[in-house]
Amino acid sequence: MWQVNKKIKVLGLDIGGAHIKYAVAQNQKALLKRKIIPFEIYRTPKKLAPLLKAICKEVKPSAIALSMTGELADVFVTRREGVKFILNAAVDAFGGNAINVLTVKGSFVSVSVAMKQTELVSAANFMATVLYTASIVDNSVVVDIGSTTTDILPVINWSPAILAHDDLGRLKSGELFYGGYLRTNASSVLQEISIGKTKVGTCPEFFATVGDAHLYSGDITAKDYTCQTPDGGPKTKRGAGIRLARLILSDPQTLSAKEIESIARQIVKAQTEKIADAIKKLIVKRKMQNAKILLTGAGAKVYRVKLARMIKNPFPGKVNGIKVENISPASASATKLLSAYLGAE
Amino acid sequence: MWQVNKKIKVLGLDIGGAHIKYAVAQNQKALLKRKIIPFEIYRTPKKLAPLLKAICKEVKPSAIALSMTGELADVFVTRREGVKFILNAAVDAFGGNAINVLTVKGSFVSVSVAMKQTELVSAANFMATVLYTASIVDNSVVVDIGSTTTDILPVINWSPAILAHDDLGRLKSGELFYGGYLRTNASSVLQEISIGKTKVGTCPEFFATVGDAHLYSGDITAKDYTCQTPDGGPKTKRGAGIRLARLILSDPQTLSAKEIESIARQIVKAQTEKIADAIKKLIVKRKMQNAKILLTGAGAKVYRVKLARMIKNPFPGKVNGIKVENISPASASATKLLSAYLGAE
Structure with missing residues (x-):
């Protein structure tokens, strides 16, 4: 005692x-x-x-x-x-x-x-996340969106209902999605970029991050871009534009600002869809359609509105008096x- | 003169x-x-x-x-x-x-x-490639498979019939496919790996190359693996196995040799399909169904048999006395x- x-x-x-x-x-x-x-x-x-x-x-x-x-x-x-x-x-x-x-x-x-x-x-x-959540809410899926990975953790009847404890097991169970709001290689998120009516394959190099797409779109600021940029260049809209254009071997001299904006939007949309799909898959698998989804982690504020469009489920700001x-x-x-x-x- | x-x-x-x-x-x-x-x-x-x-x-x-x-x-x-x-x-x-x-x-x-x-x-x-080819054959598609990129160059009526001269234009026209037999990030080639009956997302990091998949499968030797490995590790079957397992956050202690072999095969198959699709797209676009496909470059010998299964078109070894x-x-x-x-x- x-x-x-x-x-x-x-x-x-x-x-x-x-x-x-x-x-x-x-x-x-x-x-x-x-x-x-x-x-x-x-x-x-x-x-x-x-x-x-x-x-x-x-x-x-x-x-x-x-x-x-x-x-x-x-x-x-x-x-x-x-x-x-x-x-x-x-x-x-x-x-x-x-x-x-x-x-x-x-x-x-x-x-x-x-x-x-x-x-x-x-x-x-x-x-820690799933145990703590189980202590404050009966049924929920905690989605912790980080810079690199996203944890998707079910709580059922006040208990952590996770199926796996090691990385491979967690990838298999869908409780670990290897993608986040910042460090993820943009070319892995989006295989083809539409430029006007043409689809262009993105180059499978580490040219730009999902963070660059968010920075260009104004979803995050330089302060939120807490990892290094792929080219060591600046965390500015201009710097992000250079990196995003490079995904299709181009540059801001060749592409218009509208075209780069479109590249950024396509990347963000693709990553949002990937995260939404991962959440939906787990919900279906574990029959948790009625559980609350608790969005947390540094990427939560970036994806809250975007995910809400894809997932018909409220993301409460508080549960039982605790801020999510x-x-x-x-x-x-x-x-x-x-x-x-x-x-x- | x-x-x-x-x-x-x-x-x-x-x-x-x-x-x-x-x-x-x-x-x-x-x-x-x-x-x-x-x-x-x-x-x-x-x-x-x-x-x-x-x-x-x-x-x-x-x-x-x-x-x-x-x-x-x-x-x-x-x-x-x-x-x-x-x-x-x-x-x-x-x-x-x-x-x-x-x-x-x-x-x-x-x-x-x-x-x-x-x-x-x-x-x-x-x-150089397309001009030279146009000097030796009337109609053909030269496919030059390199370590990082693949050129797909049409020759029509003894003339280079390429539509673009700059990188972005070439990506758009389909004359440049950004993928090769060696350096390409394996996670970009394959989004999901099947392990038994489960599909696992590949981690979008630079953990393994297409070259690792070829090395593990015996398609190439250490001598052919002419770029550095992602982890700086050895160009051996064991080293490649470690890198391939890491794609799903695992290792050769957890996965069986059969499972790693299967990962390697899935990656090679996916890259072969990507190259085949790129070739077929260009053939359809340019209406070149009857043109010879000339496979060249360091990756040609690796993909000749694999591509032949997907593309119903002979790959001649010689044209007009010139070795392809x-x-x-x-x-x-x-x-x-x-x-x-x-x-x-």
């Missing part, structure tokens, strides 16, 4: 490949703070520990609830190596004692257990750990 | 992004030699001039016929910069006087003209320049 101590402050940390997300929970699950920090782990892995140290210095947590996917970055030869690197950075920043690492089964383990069973904690952050946008792995694992400390479970 | 000099020896040089191709022509168009040298210009641009110098030293040509596409490599900020770099390397290796640079209109210009009008000579090598495999930009511009010197045109 945990001793009730309302002064306990938990830092939920989700270490992804392109962002560090954190949330602070204290006092009966109330979230004090949520923050997303762009951090591409494969570019500057050595800066991870100092960054975590700075967060801890600011938040002064009593304990940390840690989840991750950043170990999948290709700077690490194996997942095992990546998990260990991230764990070491966390210990370096905070000491090992009060770090609780989330597993793919939804429990917390100590750093030393996580070090030994790295497969247990690798890419476990989706578990607050459903994130970092918040979820922070509140879950706090509940454990407070003796609520 | 050129003075006939049968001792003139022409070096045809085609400088691509991943290969230097050269051919030597002398004595009434006879080809003395053809060679393909793997050379990724974006990795070691400074080694281009020494390499060209070594070729010139070995061949001792009287003149050079130069074509290029290597200027499109992203080590060059603009095409203009790339063209100038390649021209300078050629001058460095051979001196500027006897270098003849092929234009997108099929004529040769001097280095100084090419330096000023870089757009005239950028990505012009397809012109010898139809290449380097051979074509070499023999074209020799013809000019010999007064044949």
Whole structure:
């Protein structure tokens, strides 16, 4: 039994490949703070520990609830190596004692257990999301749209109803859709672009991202474009236009602004359709036609209106008093750990 | 009028992004030699001039016929910069006087003209191929399957019947298909992979190439895999298996050899279908159902049998005494320049 101590402050940390997300929970699950920090782990892995140290210095947590996917970055030869690197950075920043690492089964383990069973904690952050959602709503599909991937997680009768815990299984079950609002290669999303009445094959190179299409269309700003551009060029409408035109080996001198706008719209439409299809497939498969769809993650605001046109299902802003946008792995694992400390479970 | 000099020896040089191709022509168009040298210009641009110098030293040509596409490599900020770099390397290796640079209109210009009008000579090598083919056969579609792209070039009534000379125009006209046998991102070729009875979306990252699928299936050897692997890993069946499994976030420990073999086969089939569709589309559009299809380029031998199953059209090995495999930009511009010197045109 945990001793009730309302002064306990938990830092939920989700270490992804392109962002560090954190949330602070204290006092009966109330979230004090949520923050997303762009951090591409494969570019500057050595800066991870100092960054975590700075967060801890600011938040002064009593304990940390840690989840991750950043170990999948290709700077690490194996997942095992990546998990260990991230764990070491966390210990370096905070000491090992009060770090609780989330597993793919939804429990917390100590750093030393996580070090030994790295497969247990690798890419476990989706578990936090679905567990937390199951604690606040009876039936729902949580759709967490990230920069690179989208989790589509069913909750049935107050329980996480996920079918798979590993990546391949999750791709198969439809609970992981490998596509997001930002980093995704635009040529993979759209095979053919219409220019006037002609269809032109998009070149299968990494010339432009879905983020470029959103930036050009005004769906996001440069500040939201938190990953690097494919050509290292600027995060401006002009820069995005150059990259989008390159998809068909062209440039803004040859194509009109209207034509580039049309390319951007076609890419956004295709990605929206892909996400909508993934959601609809899971809903049909799991017979969840009446469940609420909870749209969360950094891409949620970009796709809310666009998806609503394709999916006849309201996307509530709140469920049982909780803001849906607050459903994130970092918040979820922070509140879950706090509940454990407070003796609520 | 050129003075006939049968001792003139022409070096045809085609400088691509991943290969230097050269051919030597002398004595009434006879080809003395053809060679393909793997050379990724974006990795070691400074080694281009020494390499060209070594070729010139070995061949001792009287003149050079130069074509290029290597200027499109992203080590060059603009095409203009790339063209100038390649021209300078050629001058460095051979001196500027006897270098003849092929234009997108099929004529040769001097280095100084090419330096000023870089757009005239950028990505012009397809012109050599179609002009040469038009000189040996009345009606045909030349299909030049390269590591990255495939040219599909119609010849009608002994004339190049191409509709476009710039990249976007060529994509629109169907004369350029942006896909090849080697470098192409496998996830762009195949959107969904069947594993048993389940379809899994391929991850839109650069995890594996079409070359990995060919290597795993035994269509090509490590020697034929002339570009770098996506993960920098080895050009072995095992290395290719790791990369192919990664397309669905898996590995050879989780997937069986049979399942990876099936992934490889699905990718090869999808790319063969894409090439076949591109050829068939052009044939229908140009009403060339009775024309011979001449399959050439480094990928020709990989796809000959596979394409024959999809296209009911013989792929002759020779036309009018010329080996079809010898139809290449380097051979074509070499023999074209020799013809000019010999007064044949």
